[in-house]
Amino acid sequence: MERIVFNSDGKSMQYEMLIGTSLNEFGIELCRFLPCGRVFVLTDSNVAPxxxxxxSAALRAFGIxxxxxxxxxxxxxxxxETVQSILAFLLKGNASRSDVxxxxxxxxxxxxxxxxxxxxMRGINFIAMPTTLIGMTDSSVGGKTGVDFCGVKNAVGSFHAPVLVVCCTDFLKTLPLRELHSGIGEIIKYAVIGGDSILNLLQGGIINNAALISACCEIKRKFVEEDEFDNGVRRILNLGHTFGHVFEAVSRFSLSHGEAVGLG
Ligand SMILES: NC(=O)c1ccc[n+]([C@@H]2O[C@H](COP(=O)([O-])OP(=O)(O)OC[C@H]3O[C@@H](n4cnc5c(N)ncnc54)[C@H](O)[C@@H]3O)[C@@H](O)[C@H]2O)c1
Known part of the structure; x- marks a missing residue:
């Protein structure tokens, strides 16, 4: 299992990203961050089945x-509206500020x-367990959170870093080809910013390629550690996003995020 440590100057963002192939590798690491002996899991209707x-079984095996x-x-x-339903779920479960x-x-x-x-409750911890290529190479790290509002991408949000990122590359096995291509849209961005290392890895294949995820996140790490709140050098990571966000919105999200960024 590989570890990348994120550690910004501001110290508001200190966490590890773990990259491994199978869910079994992460149980003990996850438990370290679940002091209440329980966890609130949020997922979507495609990922749940x-x-x-x-x-859940992997966590229950550790008494969670x-x-x-x-x-x-x-x-x-x-x-x-979806955020409201998440907040209601936490409230209904009596989640305290120590819950995750x-x-x-x-x-x-x-x-x-x-x-x-x-x-x-003014902020609780969260763990990111990304299941897409975009999630593993980009969105799960860096601490940007948010939702779209009035047709504008990410118009409402906050900086709130996860306490742990768990990247299980086995999850990519079920990802539809279109979503893999979407991931490549963001990876092209890293290839432009980060140079030959990414291009060489792309030639070796993508699925389960922990090295590719690690290489992308290492590039992102350097930018976010230097400029956690996106006031300067981190903006380089927005390459392709200015037009990309417009393409995404104008297409009413029929273009995926990665496709739009690739075009951008
Ligand atoms: N916070 C950040 O720094 C950051 C960076 C890049 C992108 N983003 C955001 O990320 C979003 C795009 O991410 P995405 O492409 O992961 O979108 P997504 O979460 O919509 O996932 C894409 C589709 O794949 C499905 N899916 C997820 N995992 C799967 C799996 N393993 N097998 C089968 N299907 C699976 C999902 O249900 C969904 O239908 C955009 O909203 C974008 O703005 C955020």
Missing amino acids: LFLEDV DVLSLVVSAGEENKRL LLCLGGGVIGDMGGFAASVY
Whole structure:
């Protein structure tokens, strides 16, 4: 298992990203961050039938109780109404400030769950467990959370870093080809910014390629550690996003995020 440590100057963001192939590798590490002996899991309607039971079983094996909420999949659901349902789920389960939300899904679940965690009781911890290539190479790290609002991408959000990112590359096995291509849209960005290392890795194949995920996140790490709140050098990571966000919105999200960024 590989570890990348994120550690910004401001010290508001200190966490590890773990990259491994199988869910079994992460149990003990996850437990370290679940002081209440339970976890609130947020996932979407596509990911739940694939992985929710396996993740729950892996946690229960360590004596962790699992409460779960499944929301409708898709960018069109990355909005405040869904955040309200996440907050209601936490409240109904009597989540305290010591409880933890685990976001199991792609960038939409990570962004939305991270935002809900940032505002529930003025902020609780969350763990990111990305299941898409975009989630593993980009959206789960860096601490940007949020939702779309009034047709504007990520118009409402916060900086709230996860306490742990668990990247299980086995999850990529079920990812539809279109979503893999979408991930490549963001990876092209890293190839432009980060040079030949990414291009060489791309030639070796993508699925289960922990080295590719690690290389992308190492590039992102350098930018976010230097400029956690996106006031300067981190903006380089927005390459392709200015037009990309417009393309995504104008297409009413029929273009995926990665496709739009690739075009941008
Ligand atoms: N916070 C950040 O820094 C950051 C960075 C990049 C992108 N983003 C955001 O991430 C989102 C895009 O991420 P995404 O492409 O992961 O979107 P997504 O979460 O919508 O996932 C794409 C689709 O794949 C499905 N899916 C997820 N995992 C699967 C799996 N393992 N097998 C089968 N299907 C699976 C989902 O249900 C969804 O239908 C956008 O909202 C974008 O704004 C955020």
